[in-house]
Amino acid sequence: MGNCCSDVGGGMAAVSGATSSAATGNQNDAVDMYLRSHGIHGLFSQIELSFSATSLRDRDVFSKSDPMVVVYIKERDGAINEVFRTEVVLNSLTPTWIAKYTITYHFEVVQNLLFKVFDVDTQYHNVEVKMLKLEEQQSLGEAYCTLSELVTKPNRSLTLDLIRREESVSSTHSQHCGKLTVHAEECFSSKSTADIILRCIDLESKDLFSKSDPFLVISKLVESGTSIPVCKTEVLKNDHNPTWKPVFLNIQQVGSKDSPLVIECFNFNSNGKHDLID
Missing domain, CATH: 2.60.40.150 (C2 domain)
Known part of the structure; x- marks a missing residue:
């Protein structure tokens, strides 16, 4: 698959500036x-x-x-x-x-x-x-x-x-x-967020006459062991050293700061049969 890297812009930070359990409460x-004020x-x-x-x-x-x-x-x-x-x-x-x-x-x-x-x-x-x-x-x-x-x-x-x-x-x-x-x-009551820049190096070419058209799918693992996609990047045409636009994730999307994530790289095909680049 080549090498995939990430840069975290600003790291995991609480937008409100409060991260304690008291703040969450x-x-x-x-x-x-x-909700009570709206009749719930x-x-x-x-x-x-x-x-x-x-x-x-x-x-x-x-x-x-x-x-x-x-x-x-x-x-x-x-x-x-x-x-x-x-x-x-x-x-x-x-x-x-x-x-x-x-x-x-x-x-x-x-x-x-x-x-x-x-x-x-x-x-x-x-x-x-x-x-x-x-x-x-x-x-x-x-x-x-x-x-x-x-x-x-x-x-x-x-x-x-x-x-x-x-x-x-x-x-x-x-x-x-x-x-x-x-x-x-x-859902978790948290405003912690992260801006992540993802890039890959020396991706395998899956196309016959050109370079791959890669995109990433980021998924979270749930208790049952299945993975659920939470976001995906744009497709970059003919690029085996892609750097995608920053991905914005929050705790509500991924579950918790300790939740494992699965990052998969695919080669885009217009017929919907996207190849996993491994």
């Missing part, structure tokens, strides 16, 4: 007061949801689907409100999304979640995800769960079958549309 008290009472915690999928349906003719997850909350009055969208992963039937959704988990309240996966049409790839019109995208399936189902799992992961709305209404034997895995982690 004060921050939590402030959060509690804010009882026991609660902040939960971060991450998403991955397998065996998605291929809806594109000349390439694989370009999936995106949209999250909805079903309110007590039955209304369904959209609350979050992931990024679009190009040419993948087994995507792992980087974007995470943060939700307040109330121990005494049933919180119904609906997840819909869409294949984003190629003509909209340069459009911001929040501006995409969902009725112009193809449905890859949807799944439903309560937040309590998810957070009470031993590993806080739930794998759901994706079904099509038409199929679920018309037939008890819905066609298999793949699976969506949702993983939950409790």
Whole structure:
């Protein structure tokens, strides 16, 4: 793979200037007061949801689907409100999304979640995800769960079958549309951050007539032993000695200062089959 290095700009520093447990307690008290002032009472915690999928349906003719997850909350009055969208992963039937959704988990309240996966049409790839019109995208399936189902799992992961709305209404034997895995982690109250510059030296060339087009994926390891991506760099074309733009990480993303991180270097391929440079 060559040699990978990093420079930490400014190191791990508390933006607020307070790193003691007392300061963290004060921050939590402030959060509690804010939520109570907005009508949120009882026991609660902040939960971060991450998403991955397998065996998605291929809806594109000349390439694989370009999936995106949209999250909805079903309110007590039955209304369904959209609350979050992931990024679009190009040419993948087994995507792992980087974007995470943060939700307040109330121990005494049933919180119904609906997840819909869409294949984003190629003509909209340069459009911001929040501006995409969902009725112009193809449905890859949807799944439903309560937040309590998810957070009470031993590993806080739930794998759901994706079904099509038409199929679920018309037939008890819905066609298999793949699976969506949702993983939950409790958020940490910390403002510690790091700016990291990553570079590699003498990367192996994975392309036949040119140098590799490398990018990095940084993942955190969770208790179950699985890795969850937290960020990725830009792709640098034809470069075997790349230096990427600074990566900004905070404790909420990685878990804690002592949490192990996995850094993988890939060679970008437009067909979505990115080669691991090892």
